[in-house]
Amino acid sequence: MRRTHHSRVPRPIIIMETIGRLLNMGKNNAAMNMAIDEAILLAQKEQPNPTLRFYRWTQPAFSFGYFQNIAEEIDIDTCRADGIELVKRMTGGGTVVHGWELTYTLILPRSDGEIGVANAYQRIGQSLTQAFQKLGVPARCYADSAGCAYKPHLPGLGTETVISSKIETYGAVRNRTYRAEANICLTNPAEHDVMSDNNKKLAGVSVRRNRHGIMFQGYISLDMPPPEILTRVSKDPVTQQMLREKSTAINTDGRSITRTALIQAISETLDLGIAFKSGKMSSMEQTQAETLVKTKYATRAWNFE
Numbered sequence: 001m002r003r004t005h006h007s008r009v010p011r012p013i014i015i016m017e018t019i020g021r022l023l024n025m026g027k028n029n030a031a032m033n034m035a036i037d038e039a040i041l042l043a044q045k046e047q048p049n050p051t052l053r054f055y056r057w058t059q060p061a062f063s064f065g066y067f068q069n070i071a072e073e074i075d076i077d078t079c080r081a082d083g084i085e086l087v088k089r090m091t092g093g094g095t096v097v098h099g100w101e102l103t104y105t106l107i108l109p110r111s112d113g114e115i116g117v118a119n120a121y122q123r124i125g126q127s128l129t130q131a132f133q134k135l136g137v138p139a140r141c142y143a144d145s146a147g148c149a150y151k152p153h154l155p156g157l158g159t160e161t162v163i164s165s166k167i168e169t170y171g172a173v174r175n176r177t178y179r180a181e182a183n184i185c186l187t188n189p190a191e192h193d194v195m196s197d198n199n200k201k202l203a204g205v206s207v208r209r210n211r212h213g214i215m216f217q218g219y220i221s222l223d224m225p226p227p228e229i230l231t232r233v234s235k236d237p238v239t240q241q242m243l244r245e246k247s248t249a250i251n252t253d254g255r256s257i258t259r260t261a262l263i264q265a266i267s268e269t270l271d272l273g274i275a276f277k278s279g280k281m282s283s284m285e286q287t288q289a290e291t292l293v294k295t296k297y298a299t300r301a302w303n304f305e
Contacts, residue, residue: 020050021279024263030061030087030098035292037105037215038090039285044213047284048109052276054102054263060229061085061098065206068094070304075235084232088303091206091217095233100223100249102259104266106216110209117207117214123271124216125192128203131265135257137250138197142190194220200248221249222259 028036033055040051062084064070070086073095079086106124125141132139194203205218230243250257267276281289296302 018050018274020052020274020276022267022276023051023053023055023279023281025053025055027056027058029058030063030085031293031297032289033057033103034063034087034089034297035289036281036285037107037217038292038296039288040105040107040281041090041208041210041213041215042288043282043285044107044109045211047282048111048212050109050272050274050276051105051107051279052267052270053105053107054259055105056103056259057085057098059083059085059099060225061087062233063096063098064088065093065095066090066208067092073234074232076304079232082228082232084229086303087297089206089217090208091215092208093204093206096204096219097225097229097233098219099229100221100225102220102222102262104218104220106218108214108272110212110214117209120214120216120272121192121205121207124205124218125194125203127270127272128194128220128266130269131262132194132202132250134265134269135250135261137202137255137257139202140195140197142193142195142201196248198248200246202248202250220262221247222257222262223251224249 025036036055037053040053043049060083062074062079064073064087066089068088070076070088074086076086108120122141129139129141190204193201193205196202201221203218203220205216208215208217224247227244230247231240233243234240250262270276
């Protein structure tokens with residue numbers, strides 16, 4: 001019996017989009033906000049789950065990069081008297097003012113994070129730029145790495161890596177103005193940060209990664225903090241002047257863009273091959289966060305020693 005050979009029709013290639021978790025959370029104090037981020041990062045070992053988290057702060061706060069010495073940057077007693085919370089982040093970078101911005105954290109399992117830090121930075125910057133433009137905010141992605149005030153340094157910390165930008169520790173530059181600029185996120189653009197049409201920084205991001213996941217902590221300047229808050233960001237007059245001259249926000253030109261609208265635009269433009277669906281923290285993550293507040297983020301040892 002003669003066998004008939006039929007040509008095979010190629011099957012279509014189906015690219016499966018990863019499903020991630022969107023956490024649109026309310027207000028927490030500074031220690032809890034940082035603890036939640038770390039808890040989600042740690043959970044990637046047992047429960048890998050790409051997570052995009054938006055959150056707010058119960059009161060004004062300053063967060064500081066991993067390598068910053070808070071006592072050198074600000075007057076701690078004055079900030080506390082003014083009701084400003086102080087907390088150190090796991091990530092590198094400089095001081096960020098919280099309470100008037102939109103804060104977000106993107107956490108990816110290491111398998112998803114293998115796109116590379118530089119590539120992820122670029123995608124985040126481009127996506128945020130598109131989101132701003134979609135809302136009618138003139139913006140561009142800062143892509144001139146030669147124009148950055150500092151270069152990222154990648155010190156190894158056992159199984160973890162912090163991406164830092166603290167030039168006093170790792171650079172050779174000792175100019176006072178240069179150093180002040182590097183310590184305040186609002187005044188110092190790095191590659192793929194988002195800039196306004198008048199060349200001022202609108203959004204920045206910093207990174208921490210461990211064996212199981214990679215975490216991007218970012219902020220978007222939505223409204224300008226009042227002058228009395230900005231003067232507390234540094235006890236250095238040079239830095240205070242820089243903040244007055246270089247700071248800006250999305251709503252400074254008569255706009256009234258809401259956090260809800262901004263979150264929606266970012267969720268629609270974020271180009272990572274991940275579909276983020278509304279979700280909630282697991283009980284394991286919540287318990288871990290509460291523990292981290294007590295043992296780490298609310299302690300003097302973590303923040304000031």
